[in-house]
Structures are given as C-alpha cells and as structure tokens.
Amino acid sequence: MTLAPAASPVPSAARRVVAVHLDNVHKSFGAGKIAVHAIRGVSMKVHGGEFVMLVGPSGCGKTTLVSIISGVLDADSGKAEVFGVDWRSLSRDGQTIRRGEYIGFVFQQFNLISTVTALENTAVPLLIRGVNRGEALDRAAECLKLVGLGERTRALPSQLSGGMQQRVAIARALVGRPRVLICDEPTAALDARTGQQVIELIKSGTRELTGGAQDRCVIVVTHDNRIFHYADRIEEMEDGKIKERPSDLVMEESRRVHDYTLDPPDEPAPK
Amino acid sequence: MFRIAVRMLLGDKSKYLSLVLGLSFAALLIAQQGAIFLGLMQRATGPLQNVGQPDFWVADPKTRYVGEVRPLSESDLLRVRSIPGVAWAEPFYAARALCELPDTSFKTVQLFGIDRTTFIGQPPMMIAGSIEDLRMPDAVIIEESAIPKLGGVGIGDTLRLNDQRAVVVGICRATSGFESNALVFTTFQNALRYVPQPRNSITFILVKSKDGADKAQVAAAIDAIPTLKAFTGEELVARNTEFIIVETGIGINFGITVMLGFIVGVIVSASIFYQFTVENLRNFAVLKAVGARSRLLIGMILLQAFLVAIVGFGIGVGLAGVFSWGARRPGAELAAYFPWPLLIISFFAMLFCVGAGSVLSLRRVLTLEPAVVFK
Ligand SMILES: Nc1ncnc2c1ncn2[C@@H]1O[C@H](COP(=O)(O)OP(=O)(O)OP(=O)(O)O)[C@@H](O)[C@H]1O
Numbered sequence: 001m002t003l004a005p006a007a008s009p010v011p012s013a014a015r016r017v018v019a020v021h022l023d024n025v026h027k028s029f030g031a032g033k034i035a036v037h038a039i040r041g042v043s044m045k046v047h048g049g050e051f052v053m054l055v056g057p058s059g060c061g062k063t064t065l066v067s068i069i070s071g072v073l074d075a076d077s078g079k080a081e082v083f084g085v086d087w088r089s090l091s092r093d094g095q096t097i098r099r100g101e102y103i104g105f106v107f108q109q110f111n112l113i114s115t116v117t118a119l120e121n122t123a124v125p126l127l128i129r130g131v132n133r134g135e136a137l138d139r140a141a142e143c144l145k146l147v148g149l150g151e152r153t154r155a156l157p158s159q160l161s162g163g164m165q166q167r168v169a170i171a172r173a174l175v176g177r178p179r180v181l182i183c184d185e186p187t188a189a190l191d192a193r194t195g196q197q198v199i200e201l202i203k204s205g206t207r208e209l210t211g212g213a214q215d216r217c218v219i220v221v222t223h224d225n226r227i228f229h230y231a232d233r234i235e236e237m238e239d240g241k242i243k244e245r246p247s248d249l250v251m252e253e254s255r256r257v258h259d260y261t262l263d264p265p266d267e268p269a270p271k
Numbered sequence: 272m273f274r275i276a277v278r279m280l281l282g283d284k285s286k287y288l289s290l291v292l293g294l295s296f297a298a299l300l301i302a303q304q305g306a307i308f309l310g311l312m313q314r315a316t317g318p319l320q321n322v323g324q325p326d327f328w329v330a331d332p333k334t335r336y337v338g339e340v341r342p343l344s345e346s347d348l349l350r351v352r353s354i355p356g357v358a359w360a361e362p363f364y365a366a367r368a369l370c371e372l373p374d375t376s377f378k379t380v381q382l383f384g385i386d387r388t389t390f391i392g393q394p395p396m397m398i399a400g401s402i403e404d405l406r407m408p409d410a411v412i413i414e415e416s417a418i419p420k421l422g423g424v425g426i427g428d429t430l431r432l433n434d435q436r437a438v439v440v441g442i443c444r445a446t447s448g449f450e451s452n453a454l455v456f457t458t459f460q461n462a463l464r465y466v467p468q469p470r471n472s473i474t475f476i477l478v479k480s481k482d483g484a485d486k487a488q489v490a491a492a493i494d495a496i497p498t499l500k501a502f503t504g505e506e507l508v509a510r511n512t513e514f515i516i517v518e519t520g521i522g523i524n525f526g527i528t529v530m531l532g533f534i535v536g537v538i539v540s541a542s543i544f545y546q547f548t549v550e551n552l553r554n555f556a557v558l559k560a561v562g563a564r565s566r567l568l569i570g571m572i573l574l575q576a577f578l579v580a581i582v583g584f585g586i587g588v589g590l591a592g593v594f595s596w597g598a599r600r601p602g603a604e605l606a607a608y609f610p611w612p613l614l615i616i617s618f619f620a621m622l623f624c625v626g627a628g629s630v631l632s633l634r635r636v637l638t639l640e641p642a643v644v645f646k
C-alpha cells in the first residue's frame with residue numbers, strides 16, 4: 001500500500017465537480033435566551049478529489065457544520081448540497097438512503113458495535129444496503145486488509161487497540177465507496193504516532209479505493225496541528241463562521257511536516 | 272443485519288442474562304398466578320373432576336354451584352330413564368357427614384353415593400381393594416389423601432359416619448374439592464342411610480345417551496321437563512366457575528392478584544427491554560447515520576423483542592409447569608392447573624409485555640437524531 005506524501009498539487013478547481021456546496025447556512029440550537037447560534041452564514045465548496053481540513057477552536061461549530069454536510073442534521077436556512085442535491089429537499093428516509101450511498105463516517109469515538117466482530121462491523125453499511133452477506137463480508141475483508149487488519153477480522157472491538165479500532169472504523173467508512181468521507185476528530189483519541197498512521201490511512205485508503213478518480217472528497221475536522229500538513233486545503237472556523245483565509249499560525253503549521261515514523265512501532269493491543 | 276441484531280442481543284452476556292431472567296420472572300408470575308387460579312376453579316367443581324362417564328349431569332335448571340343443589344326425586348329419575356335415546360340414567364348423591372375418629376376427634380367428610388349395580392360415578396382409580404366390594408354391608412371407599420386426615424385408617428378398619436358403622440373396603444385416588452374434605456365413596460343407599468334426606472334425595476342424575484342418538488335431542492327432551500336441565504360437564508364447570516367468581520370473594524381477590532402479576536410482568540419486562548434499547552442507542556444512531564432506514568431498525572428491534580420473549584417465556588412457563596406438576600401430586604393441598612390454553616394465553620401476555628417495551632424502544636430509536644453519533 002502506498003502512503004501519501006504531503007499535500008499534492010491540486011488541479012484547477014474550475015474543471016472539477018462540486019461535491020459539497022454550502023450557501024449561507026445557518027443553524028441554531030434551542031430557542032429564546034438560551035439559543036446558541038452555532039453556524040452563522042457559512043458558504044463553501046469542496047471539489048471532487050480534494051482533501052479538506054476544517055479547523056478551529058473548540059465550540060466554533062465544526063461538528064455542527066459536518067453534521068449538516070453529511071445530512072444527519074438539517075440546516076435552519078441556506079443551502080447544503082452534496083452532488084447537487086439539497087438535504088432539505090429529501091424526506092427523512094430519503095436522507096437516510098442518500099447518506100448510505102454518498103457519505104462515509106469516521107468518528108472520534110470509533111462507534112463500533114462492541115458485540116460484533118471487526119469483519120461484521122466493517123460490513124454493516126453494505127448489509128444495510130441489502131448486499132448479500134457473503135459478498136458484503138468479502139468486501140469488508142478486503143477493506144480490513146487495506147487498513148492493515150487482514151489478520152484480525154474475527155476480533156471484537158474490545159480485543160483491539162484504539163488505533164486498530166479506528167482503522168476498523170475507517171474500513172467501515174470506506175467499504176461502501178462513499179463519495180464524501182467525513183471524519184470528525186479522527187485522531188483525537190489516539191496518541192501522536194497512531195494518529196499519524198490513521199490520517200495517512202484515511203488519505204491513502206480513499207485514493208486506493210477510488211483509483212485516484214476526481215469525484216470524491218474527504219473532509220476532516222481536527223484541531224490536531226500535527227496533521228495539518230496532510231490537507232490539500234485548510235478552512236478555519238471561528239464563532240460559527242469560516243474565515244476568509246486561515247490565520248498565519250494555521251498556515252505555518254500546515255507547512256510543518258511532523259514525522260513520527262521514527263517513534264516506537266504500533267502500540268500493542270490489549271489482551 | 273438481522274444476524275447483527277441477534278449478536279447485539281447475545282453479545283453482552285450479563286445484559287442478556289438479566290433481560291431473560293427478568294422476562295422469565297414475569298412469565299412465571301403470569302403463568303403461575305393463572306395456573307393457581309384455574310387450579311382453584313377446578314377444585315371448586317368437586318365431583319365433576321372425578322366422574323368422567325356421563326354425557327349429561329341432570330339437575331335443577333337454576334343450579335349454579337355443585338355445592339348448592341336442589342335435590343331431585345325418584346320420579347325425575349324415572350322420567351329421564353323413559354326418554355328415548357337415553358342409554359342409562361343413574362342417581363348420584365353428594366352430602367357431608369361427620370366422621371368420628373378413634374382418638375375422639377372428628378372430621379367432616381364429603382360423601383358420594385353411587386349406584387350399587389353399575390357403579391356409575393365411581394372414583395377414577397382404585398389403589399387398593401376393588402370397587403365391587405362396595406356391595407358389602409356398610410362398605411365405604413376412601414380417597415388416599417384422606418387416610419392421614421382420618422387418623423391413618425386402612426382396609427378393614429371401621430369408622431363411624433354420623434353415628435353409623437362404616438367399613439373401609441378400598442382406597443382410591445381422586446381429586447378433592449374446594450374445602451379439601453376427605454372424600455368417601457359408598458353406595459347410593461348407604462349414603463342415604465348415613466345422611467338421610469326428608470323427601471327428594473338425588474343430587475344429580477348422571478345420563479349417558481345411546482350410541483348413535485343425537486345428544487342435542489336427548490338434552491332437549493330432558494330440558495323439556497320443567498324441573499330438570501341436562502348440563503354437559505363443561506357447562507356445569509362454566510356455571511360453577513362463574514358462581515365462584517361472581518358470588519364469592521375469590522373471583523375479585525384472585526382477579527386482583529392475577530392482574531397484579533400481569534401488571535408487574537408488563538412493567539418489569541417492558542422496562543428491562545426498553546433499558547436494553549437505551550443502552551444500545553449509540554449503535555442504533557450509527558446505523559441510522561450510515562443508512563439504516565426506519566423499517567430496518569423496526570425489524571431489528573422487533574426481532575430482538577421476539578427472541579427474548581420466547582426465551583423468557585420458555586423458562587418462566589417451564590418453571591410454572593414444574594410448579595404445577597409438583598402440585599398435582601396426589602394429596603397435595605396446592606391447587607395448580609396448567610391446561611394448554613393457559614400456555615397460549617401466557618405466551619400472548621408475554622408478547623404483549625415485550626411488545627409494550629418495544630413500542631417505547633421504537634419510539635426512542637425512531638425519533639433519535641443521528642447527529643448524536645458525533646457526540
Ligand atoms: N445538540 C446541541 N444542542 C445545543 N447546543 C449545541 C448542540 N450541538 C452543539 N451545540 C453548541 O453549538 C456550538 C458548536 O458546537 P460544535 O459541537 O459544532 O463545536 P465544535 O467546533 O465541534 O467543538 P469541539 O471542537 O469541542 O468538538 C457549541 O456552542 C455547542 O455548545
């Protein structure tokens with residue numbers, strides 16, 4: 001498996017498909033005095049082939065924004081399109097089906113089903129779509145091999161280390177070949193070196209699965225500056241808005257390549 | 272996905288165990304209370320439990336309870352015998368008598384008088400001695416559980432029934448009645464001697480219709496006699512049960528207990544199952560996020576509910592069955608009766624319990640915002 005080098009040159013945006021399109025999106029939680037205006041008029045585009053990082057201080061609305069992009073949360077107003085379809089134009093079930101087809105998720109908390117093997121956890125998105133069990137498990141096994149867990153398919157999440165669990169989660173996110181991969185703080189629960197492996201996997205795994213096609217994108221929410229340099233583009237949020245351009249500090253971090261490959265090898269799995 | 276639903280259920284052994292144990296307890300409660308109630312109702316039918324041969328029990332049309340009858344006359348018996356289609360009609364006598372025991376204590380016994388030639392109405396099973404010995408003078412047959420109650424009497428011993436001599440010639444097995452008096456069988460004529468009746472003396476007329484005769488017609492002919500009505504065993508049991516439920520406190524008291532068992536069962540199992548779903552809420556949210564539609568989630572939850580219902584039902588009813596089997600030992604004072612309709616009723620009760628729980632669970636899961644996966 002080839003691991004990605006740092007930020008690769010990006011072809012001119014104009015020639016590529018628009019994968020995600022937000023236009024003046026607003027979102028509030030609660031009402032009256034206690035209302036929190038979490039997203040205050042965000043507009044942005046993510047093109048096919050892009051690997052975008054969304055950074056910013058805690059509470060600035062990053063998670064809320066990717067929830068809206070991935071269709072698990074409705075915007076109050078504005079447009080939130082994925083490949084030309086506004087989430088709010090769909091029924092609940094319609095949204096669910098489209099999420100299954102278009103979106104892959106990697107969470108900070110891994111969110112694996114604890115009583116089910118790595119292989120079955122990975123196969124879940126396919127099983128939900130009605131792919132027959134044999135085929136789903138075969139494809140899941142391939143994906144686990146891709147993330148380096150080909151030998152641990154029968155393991156339960158509790159028998160795997162945090163890094164391995166996150167790799168299972170990446171395999172699960174990729175198995176359905178999503179057009180948009182959403183990762184919320186994928187490295188926050190991991191140590192530095194494991195975090196780096198995970199972000200590399202996200203990058204290389206997506207490329208491997210898509211064969212380098214320019215019709216898919218990855219959005220990673222993080223405030224882990226040590227992985228900033230993997231991004232093609234960084235968007236910085238502040239107080240519910242996206243800054244016109246990222247601050248100098250962020251840009252500086254994004255040019256600094258941290259390398260942990262000299263650190264001790266992969267953490268051991270708990271017994 | 273259904274396999275995964277099952278895995279979610281079975282994967283956490285301790286949770287699964289507490290779920291199943293809770294449900295078994297609920298099922299046990301429901302089945303057990305039901306069995307005891309039915310057992311008592313059955314006991315309350317007294318002689319009906321032990322007499323199997325007749326098609327009809329003829330009694331006064333107003334009869335409501337086996338312990339409360341208006342006696343019939345000799346001429347009633349003759350009129351029934353003269354109805355075409357009647358193969359035989361025999362008198363049956365039930366009364367209470369006082370039995371003096373050798374140690375000067377006494378005991379009320381339930382006395383049954385049966386025809387001395389045909390022995391129609393005889394106890395279902397002889398353990399010692401022979402039913403024919405009842406033709407000997409002053410002969411009585413006692414029920415085995417009555418032996419200790421009557422001071423350990425055996426064959427050949429003499430008792431005093433209402434101050435008259437009675438010789439034990441046999442031991443039988445039969446189910447005792449409500450009051451759990453000792454059962455004593457003798458001939459119709461003997462019984463009348465022990466407990467004389469001023470005028471009419473027949474408690475029930477036991478009737479069998481001829482082979483090939485239309486039973487409904489025979490019954491109609493009997494019913495046509497103004498002072499008589501032909502009851503099938505089931506009809507009499509139904510009247511009896513209704514009487515006990517309506518006229519005695521047993522119906523309301525036991526009804527409350529059964530209801531309580533049921534309500535506790537519903538609450539326990541519904542809340543346990545709901546709790547199980549709540550603990551799996553994050554999993555359901557993830558499934559929702561990655562594309563599981565409501566239909567699929569409903570299917571998964573109902574499957575889980577159905578599985579635990581079946582397992583819980585099996586264990587609970589198994590225990591209730593063991594219990595009522597124990598209660599069926601001859602002479603047991605415990606009344607429990609477990610017929611198959613009760614099995615079906617408790618199964619549906621169980622389904623209802625878990626169904627109530629899964630409705631709550633479904634509401635929770637279906638209204639769940641998938642956005643919680645990021646939390
Ligand atoms: N379900 C909710 N109900 C009420 N308020 C919410 C809810 N979700 C988020 N918020 C509020 O919206 C704001 C943005 O939250 P969000 O989780 O998007 O921030 P974030 O940038 O992801 O923060 P972090 O880096 O800590 O994850 C915060 O003030 C938060 O308290």
Ligand SMILES: [Mg+2]
Nearest residue numbers: 062063064184
């Ligand atoms: Mg967040």
